[in-house]
Amino acid sequence: MNWTPNPADKKPMHKQIQEYMKEKITNGEWPIGTKIPSQRHLAATFSVNRSTVVTATENLIAEGLLSGNKGGGTKVINNTWSLLAAGSHMNWSSYVEAGIYQPNSSTIRHINEAEFQRGIIRLGTGELAPDLLPSDQLSELFSGMKHRSVHLGYEHPKGNGELRQELAKHVKKRGIETSPSSILIVSGSLQALQLISIGLLPPGANILAEKPSYLYSLPLFQSAQMKITGVSLDKEGIQLSSLKDQHEKEKGTVLYTIPNFHNPTNVTMSEQRRQELLHRCEMMHLPIIEDDAYGELWFHSPPPLSLKAQDKNGMVLYLGTLSKTFSPGFRIGWVVGPEHVIERLADLKMQVDYGASSLSQWAAAEALKTGIYDNHVASVRYKLKEKSQKAQAILEKHLESLATWNVPSGGFYFWLTLHKPVSMGKLFKHCLDQGVLLNPGALYDHETSQHIRISFAYATLPEFEYGIKIVAKSLKNLYL
Amino acid sequence: MNWTPNPADKKPMHKQIQEYMKEKITNGEWPIGTKIPSQRHLAATFSVNRSTVVTATENLIAEGLLSGNKGGGTKVINNTWSLLAAGSHMNWSSYVEAGIYQPNSSTIRHINEAEFQRGIIRLGTGELAPDLLPSDQLSELFSGMKHRSVHLGYEHPKGNGELRQELAKHVKKRGIETSPSSILIVSGSLQALQLISIGLLPPGANILAEKPSYLYSLPLFQSAQMKITGVSLDKEGIQLSSLKDQHEKEKGTVLYTIPNFHNPTNVTMSEQRRQELLHRCEMMHLPIIEDDAYGELWFHSPPPLSLKAQDKNGMVLYLGTLSKTFSPGFRIGWVVGPEHVIERLADLKMQVDYGASSLSQWAAAEALKTGIYDNHVASVRYKLKEKSQKAQAILEKHLESLATWNVPSGGFYFWLTLHKPVSMGKLFKHCLDQGVLLNPGALYDHETSQHIRISFAYATLPEFEYGIKIVAKSLKNLYL
Numbered sequence: 007m008n009w010t011p012n013p014a015d016k017k018p019m020h021k022q023i024q025e026y027m028k029e030k031i032t033n034g035e036w037p038i039g040t041k042i043p044s045q046r047h048l049a050a051t052f053s054v055n056r057s058t059v060v061t062a063t064e065n066l067i068a069e070g071l072l073s074g075n076k077g078g079g080t081k082v083i084n085n086t087w088s089l090l091a092a093g094s095h096m097n098w099s100s101y102v103e104a105g106i107y108q109p110n111s112s113t114i115r116h117i118n119e120a121e122f123q124r125g126i127i128r129l130g131t132g133e134l135a136p137d138l139l140p141s142d143q144l145s146e147l148f149s150g151m152k153h154r155s156v157h158l159g160y161e162h163p164k165g166n167g168e169l170r171q172e173l174a175k176h177v178k179k180r181g182i183e184t185s186p187s188s189i190l191i192v193s194g195s196l197q198a199l200q201l202i203s204i205g206l207l208p209p210g211a212n213i214l215a216e217k218p219s220y221l222y223s224l225p226l227f228q229s230a231q232m233k234i235t236g237v238s239l240d241k242e243g244i245q246l247s248s249l250k251d252q253h254e255k256e257k258g259t260v261l262y263t264i265p266n267f268h269n270p271t272n273v274t275m276s277e278q279r280r281q282e283l284l285h286r287c288e289m290m291h292l293p294i295i296e297d298d299a300y301g302e303l304w305f306h307s308p309p310p311l312s313l314k315a316q317d318k319n320g321m322v323l324y325l326g327t328l329s330k331t332f333s334p335g336f337r338i339g340w341v342v343g344p345e346h347v348i349e350r351l352a353d354l355k356m357q358v359d360y361g362a363s364s365l366s367q368w369a370a371a372e373a374l375k376t377g378i379y380d381n382h383v384a385s386v387r388y389k390l391k392e393k394s395q396k397a398q399a400i401l402e403k404h405l406e407s408l409a410t411w412n413v414p415s416g417g418f419y420f421w422l423t424l425h426k427p428v429s430m431g432k433l434f435k436h437c438l439d440q441g442v443l444l445n446p447g448a449l450y451d452h453e454t455s456q457h458i459r460i461s462f463a464y465a466t467l468p469e470f471e472y473g474i475k476i477v478a479k480s481l482k483n484l485y486l
Numbered sequence: 487m488n489w490t491p492n493p494a495d496k497k498p499m500h501k502q503i504q505e506y507m508k509e510k511i512t513n514g515e516w517p518i519g520t521k522i523p524s525q526r527h528l529a530a531t532f533s534v535n536r537s538t539v540v541t542a543t544e545n546l547i548a549e550g551l552l553s554g555n556k557g558g559g560t561k562v563i564n565n566t567w568s569l570l571a572a573g574s575h576m577n578w579s580s581y582v583e584a585g586i587y588q589p590n591s592s593t594i595r596h597i598n599e600a601e602f603q604r605g606i607i608r609l610g611t612g613e614l615a616p617d618l619l620p621s622d623q624l625s626e627l628f629s630g631m632k633h634r635s636v637h638l639g640y641e642h643p644k645g646n647g648e649l650r651q652e653l654a655k656h657v658k659k660r661g662i663e664t665s666p667s668s669i670l671i672v673s674g675s676l677q678a679l680q681l682i683s684i685g686l687l688p689p690g691a692n693i694l695a696e697k698p699s700y701l702y703s704l705p706l707f708q709s710a711q712m713k714i715t716g717v718s719l720d721k722e723g724i725q726l727s728s729l730k731d732q733h734e735k736e737k738g739t740v741l742y743t744i745p746n747f748h749n750p751t752n753v754t755m756s757e758q759r760r761q762e763l764l765h766r767c768e769m770m771h772l773p774i775i776e777d778d779a780y781g782e783l784w785f786h787s788p789p790p791l792s793l794k795a796q797d798k799n800g801m802v803l804y805l806g807t808l809s810k811t812f813s814p815g816f817r818i819g820w821v822v823g824p825e826h827v828i829e830r831l832a833d834l835k836m837q838v839d840y841g842a843s844s845l846s847q848w849a850a851a852e853a854l855k856t857g858i859y860d861n862h863v864a865s866v867r868y869k870l871k872e873k874s875q876k877a878q879a880i881l882e883k884h885l886e887s888l889a890t891w892n893v894p895s896g897g898f899y900f901w902l903t904l905h906k907p908v909s910m911g912k913l914f915k916h917c918l919d920q921g922v923l924l925n926p927g928a929l930y931d932h933e934t935s936q937h938i939r940i941s942f943a944y945a946t947l948p949e950f951e952y953g954i955k956i957v958a959k960s961l962k963n964l965y966l
Binding site: 008009029030032033034035036037038040041085095096097098099101102104105106107109110114115118119121122133134136139140141144145148149151152156157158159160161162163167170171183184185186187188193194196197200204205206207208209211224225226229230288291293317318319320321322329333334335336337338344345346347350353354356357358359360361362363364365366369 | 520
């Protein structure tokens with residue numbers, strides 16, 4: 007909700023709120039049967055005392071629009087139209103609950119919502135800070151937009167041809183040889199996973215993935231009646247013995263891996279492990295989804311060549327994205343794979359949204375062609391490295407006695423191992439109550455109660471230090 | 487495929503093609519086991535004689551890379567790496583066939599591909615012609631882009647706040663009262679249908695819809711184990727008696743309707759029918775998806791107010807889009823509905839693609855705010871009306887003895903009723919062989935063999951006339 011009452015208005019605040027809520031009921035935004043948000047939540051949203059909300063609600067109860075039942079939550083029981091007899095209202099809740107897809111976990115929903123609250127410190131956010139985004143370059147790029155250079159119609163099922171040509175050159179730097187016809191443009195690499203889940207995997211599919219993994223935070227595969235089986239990681243990446251064991255125990259349909267600056271652990275797979283992994287997967291006929299969101303964000307030297315670069319047998323679907331290196335707001339990612347797999351995914355892309363934004367595709371192609379993209383990434387690498395070192399010093403100062411962590415050589419994350427297990431839910435809530443948002447490790451491994459993913463990419467350093475102090479305080483309390 | 491051999495090159499064409507194909511095999515774009523496209527298809531793609539393709543293919547067979555079996559299609563049987571023993575290759579075909587979602591129908595896949603072939607005349611395309619798109623206004627808008635005005639990070643789950651505010655004002659012109667918190671931004675209204683299919687409907691759901699309807703051309707609901715039940719239409723819109731019958735026979739879960747310039751019939755629902763429909767659905771507790779893609783494209787006077795405008799009980803999910811009135815390439819649509827339904831859909835939007843392009847959202851908000859959008863739509867209305875009248879004269883000249891059709895008062899389409907039933911597949915193929923692409927009526931009603939959807943929005947008038955002549959000739963042949 008964007009609306010808040012105006013304290014300067016002659017009309018009392020509770021009256022303004024009352025009218026606002028009445029309008030929602032009258033408009034059908036809150037139809038009969040709607041359970042309205044809690045008084046606590048409404049007070050926070052409207053930035054008023056709870057008593058103000060209580061007065062507004064009581065007046066609407068007196069008007070006969072809301073129910074007085076405090077136990078089961080306040081409900082809309084009537085609107086000003088009375089077209090329907092009481093009780094014969096539309097029951098949307100049964101629809102919301104009937105859908106095939108599960109909702110995001112309550113922690114994720116909290117995070118998605120809280121990120122847009124004013125004044126919140128975002129320690130978890132896997133996103134470049136606003137001052138690391140290419141705003142100036144983009145204004146420049148757009149102001150030089152030539153007349154009629156942007157295609158405004160629907161695009162080819164695989165995406166804009168020019169962008170695919172630029173991407174074929176771009177992935178060559180990661181060692182990947184492909185023609186544009188084996189590239190699919192997607193609206194961010196999360197969409198690639200969605201298309202794979204509906205297009206290439208049967209219900210009951212078993213997805214092997216590092217544990218912990220970003221993949222565990224997505225309800226996508228579970229919603230499609232698939233399961234994720236965790237494979238152990240060590241300092242060189244995914245463990246082959248664990249992969250073999252898990253695959254033997256329960257046949258994997260596909261392996262999902264993040265070889266570079268892994269989310270959340272920040273481990274980078276060694277050259278040798280890559281070769282062994284590829285060979286092993288070939289022997290097992292196990293295709294690989296290689297998610298390379300962070301590969302360009304190295305601090306000292308580039309990571310080994312991608313798995314796809316060595317994949318001469320078309321085992322690997324390679325996912326890339328602009329979201330981590332350039333701008334999440336573009337919503338542009340890509341998949342490289344065997345041509346007929348790309349065609350299947352392109353056909354599905356046409357079924358779900360008719361393709362990615364042409365404006366974004368045009369701007370992405372221009373940024374790649376003009377070198378704006380490469381220059382920007384070079385500068386981001388440098389700035390992120392600096393920031394990571396300062397963030398590292400802050401962790402040492404406040405968390406040394408409470409946790410251990412990796413020293414990042416790229417990417418966005420510290421993966422904190424806590425000295426003692428704690429309730430992940432309590433830790434999240436304690437911090438959020440004090441305005442600090444973090445990503446509990448349990449998002450990436452449901453069984454852990456001893457990890458946190460901390461991003462040094464988003465918050466400013468003063469915010470970061472303030473936030474880390476709150477985390478330290480909360481941990482000390484929870485360790486007692 | 488974008489590549490074609492270069493006739494100016496000293497190297498013979500068949501040699502160039504041979505090397506191109508070999509590269510695809512070597513890169514893993516055509517892994518071992520891949521069934522390569524037919525010689526006919528390859529010859530068309532490469533713009534060469536079939537014999538040139540035959541020579542290239544025979545050489546690759548001689549090299550041992552392709553199989554010689556002409557009966558079952560030519561397959562890749564080896565690559566230059568020979569890492570794997572023959573027969574132990576990755577079987578992607580089983581993955582492509584295993585996915586939960588059905589492919590698009592072969593006609594739709596043909597259309598999606600053929601639209602990008604050079605020189606094709608597009609009589610079916612539901613899209614404004616390039617010269618009806620706001621290219622100039624857009625260059626202007628972007629060149630005036632203020633420093634840091636575009637948000638480049640991830641957006642709020644419901645979409646950019648400014649755009650939602652502009653949309654709240656915009657839908658008010660269609661009589662809809664809503665706050666921005668009950669609006670969800672989607673990547674085109676097709677995505678709204680996808681989110682509804684996975685988020686609000688149970689497997690086995692029964693979607694009532696006009697028959698014919700655009701909805702029949704989408705495999706979306708069938709893929710999610712749902713079915714579509716057709717309801718008859720008359721000149722005033724969906725027939726209430728047929729709705730009652732169908733709902734009684736098999737309980738509908740939701741009604742999908744296009745009340746304005748219906749796709750494909752171009753019928754607009756009368757004021758009285760709207761009121762009766764809304765009342766009937768309230769009584770049946772049947773929620774409505776109101777797709778208003780074409781409502782602004784009236785030629786003489788605006789259609790009656792939307793169903794949502796009279797929906798005081800939150801029965802209606804209202805879908806709008808920029809695709810038909812402004813630019814498909816923006817990929818921007820919106821859903822207006824009860825707040826907690828919007829929240830459920832927003833949570834799913836975060837699961838499938840983390841939101842629509844920020845560039846598109848920014849540009850859409852600016853176009854609405856500055857009046858660029860309204861001015862453009864006013865001019866499109868005028869130009870489309872003119873075009874429809876000229877197109878109408880062309881139909882009269884060439885098709886009068888072969889079919890009947892509606893006179894459009896808005897929208898994009900003529901819905902042709904053929905004097906005799908014909909094979910839809912043959913008609914489609916006859917025309918396509920002569921470079922004319924049309925949308926057979928069977929896409930919108932699988933049982934019909936007597937309808938074609940002709941769009942006057944896309945092709946130029948000379949193209950339109952040329953295309954209609956081909957249609958007339960094909961019909962005469964098929965009527966024999």
